Amino acid sequence: MRATIRIDNRYSINRHRLRAGRHHFDDPVESADVFLYKLDDAEARVPFSGLRRTNAVGQTNRRGKVTLTLPHENGNFLLRILPENWSSAAVGPNLSRPFPAGAGRVYRALDLKIKIDGNPGRTHIASAVESTNSKADGEAWEVRHNGINVVLQPVWITNHTGRRRVKNTTDLIVVHLTSGSDPYGAVRKISSRAGAHYLILKDDGQIIKFLADTVQGGHAGGSGHSGNPYWAGDRDINSRSVGIELENVKPSEADADFTEAQYKSLLWLLQRLVDTHGIDPKRVIGHSDLAVDMNIRDFDPGFKFDWPRLGREGFGPPGPGRGYRTARSLIAAGPGALGDGLYGGVFKGLPTDPELRQGDNDRRSIYGGNPMADITGQPILEILTDLNRIGYWVGRRGPGKTLTAEAMRAVRYFQIHFFATELSEAPAGGRNTRLDRQTALRIFDAAAMS
Numbered sequence: 001m002r003a004t005i006r007i008d009n010r011y012s013i014n015r016h017r018l019r020a021g022r023h024h025f026d027d028p029v030e031s032a033d034v035f036l037y038k039l040d041d042a043e044a045r046v047p048f049s050g051l052r053r054t055n056a057v058g059q060t061n062r063r064g065k066v067t068l069t070l071p072h073e074n075g076n077f078l079l080r081i082l083p084e085n086w087s088s089a090a091v092g093p094n095l096s097r098p099f100p101a102g103a104g105r106v107y108r109a110l111d112l113k114i115k116i117d118g119n120p121g122r123t124h125i126a127s128a129v130e131s132t133n134s135k136a137d138g139e140a141w142e143v144r145h146n147g148i149n150v151v152l153q154p155v156w157i158t159n160h161t162g163r164r165r166v167k168n169t170t171d172l173i174v175v176h177l178t179s180g181s182d183p184y185g186a187v188r189k190i191s192s193r194a195g196a197h198y199l200i201l202k203d204d205g206q207i208i209k210f211l212a213d214t215v216q217g218g219h220a221g222g223s224g225h226s227g228n229p230y231w232a233g234d235r236d237i238n239s240r241s242v243g244i245e246l247e248n249v250k251p252s253e254a255d256a257d258f259t260e261a262q263y264k265s266l267l268w269l270l271q272r273l274v275d276t277h278g279i280d281p282k283r284v285i286g287h288s289d290l291a292v293d294m295n296i297r298d299f300d301p302g303f304k305f306d307w308p309r310l311g312r313e314g315f316g317p318p319g320p321g322r323g324y325r326t327a328r329s330l331i332a333a334g335p336g337a338l339g340d341g342l343y344g345g346v347f348k349g350l351p352t353d354p355e356l357r358q359g360d361n362d363r364r365s366i367y368g369g370n371p372m373a374d375i376t377g378q379p380i381l382e383i384l385t386d387l388n389r390i391g392y393w394v395g396r397r398g399p400g401k402t403l404t405a406e407a408m409r410a411v412r413y414f415q416i417h418f419f420a421t422e423l424s425e426a427p428a429g430g431r432n433t434r435l436d437r438q439t440a441l442r443i444f445d446a447a448a449m450s
């Protein structure tokens, strides 16, 4: 009795067929060696790296298929699958390139424990389960009497075309979300455009690599009609950053949410990246933080992204997760404590403190749309200077004395990041953004800690 093993790449599975319960092998794993050992054989204990091709029962063809003859023997066997390009390295900076250029995909090797009913005349595969490896590395997708369909986990997808520039430096990490709620679309999009370096999947927090850390991606956007990204004085963000995409749980970007598994993987990856490249851990930001000068998505990774959790681990601009000292002490001391101090005293106390809005300016002392004659300082200039010090782009000529539309976008992106997890709904966009007292206090603290 002959059996067929078919091996496919896990994240190129056609999702429409998948939903219909029909798996279609449309991205086969070529040149994978397949081994079969009786489970009590010494060879069943040989590590993957010790396997010799000559001992393989076969090699997958271009359709990811290998055919083998089942032994006429009852018992448990080990079906070992060793793709041509494979790695057991954790997916992060250490997964680097011993692979030939254009390797396409790098996979995990996989052990399946299979049970064979070897009775002559009706020899068949009775069952197959993942053995030494976890299901996360691949799985027996479909088990039949005369064959097993296997999907393998890609750890590095390198099938994009075109030459990639090597960066001079890597000193910034940008966190993104994928649109939609579907790993297949996300993998396809990132791999075809080679945008980001990593993707973290929602279900199990698996990390897939797309680009070497030292190579320039296109995740930050910029150059052309969409404007330029900006952070802390730098505009050429792609040439100095690593991009990490998080698969979004919710279909809507504004409601984007993430799983515990994703946060664990993200924190693990951030630590490795910071250690490997000597990145200042403060320089972990969201895509929307650097998008003030660009027309891109506002919620990237969004106001539900747990910046405070990252902050408690020491990642990201100081503030979230690390407290706001001035804000706390002033609020505890009561409204009068603001006096004439902070930001020219424009937020001097409840209930009359104004919410600054677009068009307000220091030159004519217009705050909250009304003249306030008793303001002696230049609160708007001071606030925009602080926002810019944190890292935000506040306008073409830097901090000014007017709350322009651009400056208000910086306020909005500040709120999305620095009030993350505290907001129950998305901050109002565009002209509706308000610069209230609490926001101003946080800007003051975050700038002081930057």
Ligand SMILES: [Zn+2]
Residues within 6 Å of the ligand: 175, 176, 177, 219, 287, 300
């Ligand atoms: Zn993004």
